[in-house]
Amino acid sequence: MTRTPLTLNPAQTQQAQNKLEQLRTYFETGQRPIFPKALPLPKEVTKEAKQKKEQRQQQLQARKERTKNIQTALRWLQETYPNCFSKDTPKPLKKRIEKDIFAQELPFARILIRYTLSFYTRWHKYLKSLVAETHRHNLQGEPVEEIAETDKAHALEKLKQLKERYNARQKNQKSKLLK
Numbered sequence: 001m002t003r004t005p006l007t008l009n010p011a012q013t014q015q016a017q018n019k020l021e022q023l024r025t026y027f028e029t030g031q032r033p034i035f036p037k038a039l040p041l042p043k044e045v046t047k048e049a050k051q052k053k054e055q056r057q058q059q060l061q062a063r064k065e066r067t068k069n070i071q072t073a074l075r076w077l078q079e080t081y082p083n084c085f086s087k088d089t090p091k092p093l094k095k096r097i098e099k100d101i102f103a104q105e106l107p108f109a110r111i112l113i114r115y116t117l118s119f120y121t122r123w124h125k126y127l128k129s130l131v132a133e134t135h136r137h138n139l140q141g142e143p144v145e146e147i148a149e150t151d152k153a154h155a156l157e158k159l160k161q162l163k164e165r166y167n168a169r170q171k172n173q174k175s176k177l178l179k
Contacts, residue, residue, distance in 0.1 A: 066115070073108050073116040077101075083141025090126040091137040093117070094144045101139070124162055130155040 078085045131152050135143035
């Protein structure tokens, strides 16, 4: 097995020489050297690094745009179907309710409505109502079908996960404040 030699750039070479000189002085005189903080090494920015950074920025921008669109679509659903979609008291939705929504003229793309429904049904208030209620509701707010026990158990599991994630986030923020 052959080893490749260690290569240092000029700044790293200079830092290593300074450390060695300080250590020599320490062993010769017995005085502890005062090590200055290492200077930050210059970062070589490559085309790949720039492309990755641009790609991350584009992904972040796309995520922000999608979140904004989901919020707009959710407001539209709440205004159009106030008996079904509510901020204060969400009702469990009928399964495949998107088919009822798609039957009408939409100001949004179908995929955005699906994203919005996914967002809405993962909301903690919705999950709590799914556990507490006995029936699912249609777009007019009328009870349609009974909620299965497996759906309630799944909602309880999701609520537990959300609570654990929330508690971990709170603990992390407290530890940051104490530092």
